[in-house]
Amino acid sequence: MTDQNFDTPPTDFEHFRDMIVARKDSLPKRLAQVGEYAIRNPDEFAFGTAASVSEAIGVQPSTLVRFAKQLGYAGFSDLKDVFRSRIKEQRTSYQDRIRALQVDTAGSAESEILQGFLDAAAGSLGALSRTVDVTRFAEGVAILAKADCIYLIARRRAYPLASSMAYTFAKMGIRIVLAGSAPGIDPEILGGATDRDAAIAMSFTPYSSETVHLARMVARAGVPLISITDSPFSPIAECSRIWFEIAEQDFSGFRSLSASMAFCMALTVAVAEARKRQSASNDLE
Amino acid sequence: MTDQNFDTPPTDFEHFRDMIVARKDSLPKRLAQVGEYAIRNPDEFAFGTAASVSEAIGVQPSTLVRFAKQLGYAGFSDLKDVFRSRIKEQRTSYQDRIRALQVDTAGSAESEILQGFLDAAAGSLGALSRTVDVTRFAEGVAILAKADCIYLIARRRAYPLASSMAYTFAKMGIRIVLAGSAPGIDPEILGGATDRDAAIAMSFTPYSSETVHLARMVARAGVPLISITDSPFSPIAECSRIWFEIAEQDFSGFRSLSASMAFCMALTVAVAEARKRQSASNDLE
DNA sequence: CATAATATGAAATACGTGTTCCATTTCAAG
DNA sequence: CTTGAAATGGAACACGTATTTCATATTATG
DSSP, X not given: OOOOOSSOOOSSHHHHHHHHHHHGGGSOHHHHHHHHHHHHOHHHHHHSOHHHHHHHHXXXXXXXXXXXXXXXXXXXXXXXXXXXXXXXHHHOHHHHHHHHHOOOOOSOHHHHHHHXXXXXXXXXXXXXXXXXXXXXXXXXXXXXXXXXXXXXEEOGGGHHHHHHHHHHHHHTTOOEEETTSSTTOHHHHHHTOOTTSEEEEEEOSSXXXXXXXXXXXXXXXXXOEEEEESOTTOHHHHTOSEEEEOOOOEETTEEOOHHHHHHHHHHHHHHHHHHHHHHHHXXXX | OOOOOSSOOOOSHHHHHHHHHHHXXXXXXXXXXXXXXXXXXXXXXXXXXXXXXXXXXXXXXXXXXXXXXXXXXXXXXXXXXXXXXXXXXXXXXXXXXXHHHHHOTTSOHHHHHHHHHXXXXXXXXXXHHHHOOHHHHHHHHHHHHTOSSEEEEEOGGGHHHHHHHHHHHHHTTOOEEETTSSXXXXXXXXXXXXXXXXXXXXXXXXXXXXXXXXXXXXXXXXXXXXXXXXXXXXXXXXTOXXXXXXXXXXXXXXXXXXXXXXXXXXXXXXXXXXXXXXXXXXXXO
């Protein structure tokens, strides 16, 4: 009964499609009908149930199972995975861009860890590029571009982001103050900020209480606050004028700052560009 | 029992998300936990089953149903549709977003900059994954794993990498010394390093003379030195036991640290893992 | 501190799912 | 036309699912 034609059945949609096209004429009428529908409506296959799909095609549910088995799959559920994985892959374009490049992952634990973090980074980038709101990004840039001085608030895991932005801002001649440089007097330093300045707060779970405190402080003082965090529930998000969520994927519980770094650099450069345009138009007046 | 708060529950993810954010504080602890997870891992919600999702969150399946009902949905299945439709929409919108980006480059300079940096980061990750030598990576890990204390040397653009590694190493109980914390006395601090320790130097063009100087110093003292840099001609590469080249792609002249961050985190975690294995085998003796 | 109201966990339940089985039909070969 | 094999439809099955129920724990309230 088990009509296992040869080796293992395709796991990706492209090969599945090729197989159906090749074998279509040798398949029984009903099964060919199913195959044609599968290629035409892959999404229906991925999300629907055996009942809903079979009704859409106009066949019995059992026909779907037969179809799957004829092709070498364990059953309809097994076949459905092909269509689901297709959707997942389509969504992470960065990820398979990189996966396509990688040659052979040698077995060693070390290389697995490395590959794991590279994958996570690619995934984070893909997610970010999908979810980020360019309008809000532009708004944030506008706020920062007209600020007299930019205050950077970050501790612990987020600190590298702040120090990186501080370096680039400074290199481009934009006035910044990096909280945390001189320990202990941050509240006093940030106390000098006014509504003509702006602040960037960065914090990820578990949120540093100092960062939260400082962020609330400047927000209460009327300083436009922009936050970079990992969740809408973040305490610094609620007191911010604008906030950005960057969900870094983790590998075995650890998160790198890859996507955040790219985002922060983009923010920094965009602000610098906007300032250049501003001063150019000011010169004309 | 049916807690129908008001009108119909959201059918699209954005509104759902807003609702959770708004009502989070008025929700019971467990339900808030579910809500947070739902927003963070929408894909898991879309594809998983009640059992798998509840296990991932660490709650009972019944909690998911309660969560859905509290929010006004008929049940968990009903709620799941919100996440499924999100995926369907995303797939179409993502494709025409790429197209839109390519066609109307006019779409605000800001979004172009952001996309540019994200693309550059993805490119850097891909290049890194292709060029990195996993054998050398494993060797580097081995050296660092048996070091008494790890000295981190980095300045300027590379400093965020060092501070990020320092944070993670410290969190995992690995002894580290971050050069640059107390300005001016780095040579004296690094003078204490011996061949039982190890050092990581990081520097990119234009190479900070301090970093180069400190790296040479520890190398001469017999301390195993591992470098992360952007060229084989880097002055810190030649005095290193092992060195890694990470070529970050630039966008309009600016480079972020995305790929480097992923690499450094991988290195850090790999070292911690190796140490765990070491101490485990030591305990057996 | 006592008491009620609510929230939670764990097992029992009802339901829908994919799957299998078998009777019936279709088709081809003798 | 007969006979056999393959294909199909439809109902029965077993399994996993979401859901409900109820006892227990937790939190709020007087």
